[in-house]
Amino acid sequence: MTGSLVAGVDIGGTKAAALVVDEAGETRGRAVEPMAGRSATGIEPIVAAVRAALEAAGAGDGDLGAIGVGVPGRIDSVAGTVSLATNLGWHELPLARLIRNEFGVPCGVANDVGLAASGLIGHEIVRGARSLAYVAVGTGIGAGLVLDGRLHQGDRGLAGEIGHAIADPDGAVCRCGQRGCVETVASGPFIARRAAAALAAALATGTPPDAHPLLTSGPPITAKTVYEAAAAGDTIALAIAHEAGRTLAHAIEALMLTCDLELVLLGGGVAGAGPPFLEPITAELDRARSASALVALMIPPGSVRVLPEQFDAVARGGVALARRLIRTDPPNPLHGDTEEEVVARASWT
Ligand SMILES: [Zn+2]
Structure with a gap:
């Protein structure tokens, strides 16, 4: 079904790891891409990891409903901007917009450890x-x-x-x-x-x-x-x-x-x-x-x-964030909503 999958991405200094999960919460695909050799905006490994995880799930871009991304650094999650990620060399990078432009679906960006912690809430592992x-x-x-x-x-x-x-x-x-x-x-x-x-x-x-x-x-x-x-x-x-x-x-x-x-x-x-x-x-x-x-x-x-080593806490947090983006109402121009504001409302609620 179109848009039924969500992706969570864990961006580290050396690699981008993506997880694709279906509506039932089952992991359908995983992929890891090295961060080396990326351009200044650095989204190529992220895009490649998401596409490879979709392929592993036997799916494509059209099956994706939303993406949640964890980045090690200071994040403006309302604007979807990486304010500063020293290890990645990113400063004021509009990451959510860049990824949204690539896949045409909502994207949320958050600090990696915060994303992991929030994603753990409700998971059976935390009882x-x-x-x-x-x-x-x-x-x-x-x-x-x-x-x-x-x-x-x-x-x-x-x-x-x-x-x-x-x-x-x-x-x-x-x-x-x-x-x-x-x-x-x-x-x-x-x-x-x-x-x-x-x-x-x-x-x-x-x-x-x-x-x-x-x-x-x-x-x-x-x-x-x-x-x-x-x-x-x-x-x-x-x-x-x-x-x-x-x-x-x-x-x-x-x-x-x-x-x-x-x-x-x-x-x-x-x-x-x-x-x-x-x-x-x-x-x-x-x-x-x-x-x-x-x-x-x-x-x-x-x-x-x-x-557990294979738990992927940050990517799972990204999946949880992506699910919140999907559950949020679409932008309402009567209320002056921009897509960014909708994404902001879905973050951390
Ligand atoms: Zn110190």
């Missing part, structure tokens, strides 16, 4: 929770917050920047300019950097190279190889993973104590490491629970979880 955070741990670290069933974007639309809370005032310089942010301990690039430095220091003191699985899995050393080496018992990798987990646990604890959340769901590339990623976080939260009845009350066991 009816109304206050939750989606915490993405990857190249950067950020949280999308849903409070009492509504996305909390904050005064400047930047709520959830927990990656730039200070973990160690004397730590490494962060891309934000501060020292010792959570990202400088627990984001993918910093995990890799810390592991490489610790390994070099150990080898310089005469540690035999074969003592470190981390050496045999690289180069290059990445967060993924660090967690693989930690699972294989590499002492350096275990220490780096432990410190990252402890730091994330403290950031999550602060978030949950501040907002009284029911759930924190972890996603993103680094979280994809699974148990070696989650275990140090869980251990630190267990320690805090045993020390504090308040923490035990507010962060019960099971309230901090890693989403």
